Amino acid sequence: MSLLQNLVQDISSLGTKLYQRLGDDTGHLYEAKPWKTYDQELPDRESWQLSQKLIADCEELIALLTPTKVKLVTECVANNSTVGLGAAADLRIADKIIENGGEASLSHLARVCKTDEHKLGCVMHMLVQRHIFKEVTPDVFANNRHSYELRSETGATEMMLIETNEGYQAGLGWLPVMKDPKKMHEHDPAKGAFATALNVDMGVLPYLGTPEGASLLNNFTIGVPWLSGITVVATRTDLPWDMYGSTVCDVGAGPGGVMLEVHKKYPHLNIICQELEPMIPVLQDTFKDYDSDLNSGKIKLEVHDYFTPQTTVADVYWLRGVVRDYDDETSAQLLAQLVPALKKNPKAKVLVNELIVPTLITPQSQVEANVPAAKRLPPNQSGYPQACHMMQLSTMVLMGGKERTFGDIVKIGRAAGLRVSKFHQFRMFTGTIEFELDEEACRETGMEKSRL
Template identity: 25%
Template sequence: MSSLEKLTTLSNEISKNTKILTDYLSSKGLEAPSFDVDGLDEFPISPEDEEPFKARLALIAATKELYDISLGPKESLRYLAWDAANNLSLQAVYEFKIAENVPLSGSISYQELAEKVNVPLLKLRPLIRHAMTNHIFQEPVKGYVGHTRTSRLLVEDKPLHAWVAFYCEDLWVSMTNVVKSMKKWPGSQEPNQTGVNLAFGTDLPWFDFLQSDEALAKRYNLAMQSVGGGEGFAMHHVVEGYPWAGLPDGATIVDMGGNQGYISFAIAEKFTKLNFIVQDTAGMRTTETIGAVPENLKDRVTLTTHDFFTPQTVVADVYFFRWIFHGFSEKYCIEILQALAPALKKGARIVINDGTLPEPNTVTYLEEKTMRTMDIMMQVTVNAREREVDDWKELFQAADQRYKFLKAWKPEKSRMWLIEAEWDPEAGAQVE
């Protein structure tokens, strides 16, 4: 396709998918999102609305590509290099509580705002006007600042505010130290040899460092609320996406690193012939969590203490890990799998619910960008990574030849995958 044809094709695709979206919204009496201060935050379209949902994703990809082509490769690269300024102005908005000091209705002069946030006018105004290029604040009258929907969300949406704070305040400096950490510790798989460790001068692994700072831990936990329960991460994808009904009556599932047991509760509610043992470290088994199993599940779900790096003692049919492995490098993932071996019986299944990297150019732009970004962020914080399907196969084989990789699949509309392996003691038994 010639470059001129590409421009026309993208333009036509944008027009076609915009019409699908607007026709759908009009038929439902709905509005589109808007940066107007009282506008909608998100498109009111769920994955169940298949045609408009796919049209929106296609529109995002096409508009991004057309934007980049319109800039051209040379200018695109220049813009990419100085995009850090976006983080800078957003960080200033957070740090100086600018959004909180702009009235929710009406506007405030730059001078009055500068006095309220204690930042000199000539330092403050450039930062705010830069933020405006990202639809954060507006200038309804020259010299005055008012909210857009985006800036107002910083005041009203606490998890989203924490997300912004976490990435602007806590991880930004860590990201700038990743390349330095790669040079200092070439090929390291250790969780305390990262950009975080250089940025904050700590020897602690990321999650230990989090817990050492109460304010940081609170900010992190609140930030994760803004995505953890989002579409594509909901528990029902696991409940519906794995063939739990095919397990024998009375089968035991060990929920490894299962926190407070919520996923086990959800599966046990639907599949009443299955039993669950939720294991996590002692820190997760406080007086507040012990006995927190719903009354109707207490005969089938138990909360227990176990560190998955230590040898497993519970013989079970399934060992289930949800969002565990992407937080560890190969070295430690192998240790986790090897620690299971003492308890594994023939045919025992290991089921992992985690992110999986797509093959390049096989998913929507937004999904690929999200997963590639997540992959990098795991390196920033814990020296780990996201994995492709072949990586999962290799991980099981590296841990023990007696692991037989079965398959990996993504339940419909889920953002997370299910990865399954089986224990076969007769296949390539290793000498202990």
């Protein structure tokens, strides 16, 4: 059968299975409220996997049915989706619709936003076509499930503004950096796309402390926790935190939000958060309501530089968004600093949590060419591949660093003396590679493989 026939049949089959799994929990798009199963919680693993396959097939079907010139033009001008979403976020359209009782005419929105009605109409009609907002009657708009998230109390608007303002500007520096012999191999944010496009000699984080970065700092403060909140449910749910042992060590804990959530779900675990000394007050603030656990040692805040040998013995070491900040050699050196502690407890695991850049290998033979995308999705990669691809490029454009595939991170682990024991695919756009001490290192400790 042709690819078109196979896709249509596969979508029908997958859709039926998903509908049967969800039962009465049917999704909605045009109601101004979250779909609890997908937006606030997580669908069960099988339903999520069916969803991923359906999305892959639908994206391939759209590409198949789109004429070449239309496809290329659509991708070429996709930046205007950013333009439109940025305008809607900045003008607080979602809030203004809510304030007007749930619906608002284009003329009303233009008046309260103090902007041109025709230009705003172009933005709104484009976003409605992309299923953000809905048009209930001609030129009368309301929130749908997705636009409702842009209301002021969520933090979503601030995150959108990071990407649609400074992120959009930084994108203009990506190609110049890729073509500059002095910068193309750099991962230092001070020499990356953001610094190039904004003509500054610093990365985003130092820029936040400048007068010019005040607005961006505000958006980071409000928007980044919203983005982190998207992944926190999967982080605490899709890892068997209580199966590794009694002690979890977060290496490079940042503000400590991940371990706080782990502690809430698994209060019996011992939690250790390691950071550089300037971050300790931030960690103390995160755990300010847990004085008894801090006093008893159930929660420990330790000063530690992850470029120095690890001396704290734990059952699992968690590194979130750490490896991506450095080149391959430096990342391997960083992970190798854990080996001294792993030799003291060879059963311990190392969890590297990152955006695992997805791949989709194109079939080579004529027979395989008609196999639907859902049947070609590699298991060892992040979920929501399209979003993950956009985010991995966005983080490198804004923050520098180096995003990697599963294979890339495995190579770094091997160079550090670690071997892969498992991959945990989160029901989100991040994933976690589980490492352990490799066999040679285990033999050095006198431990047999059977004891690992």
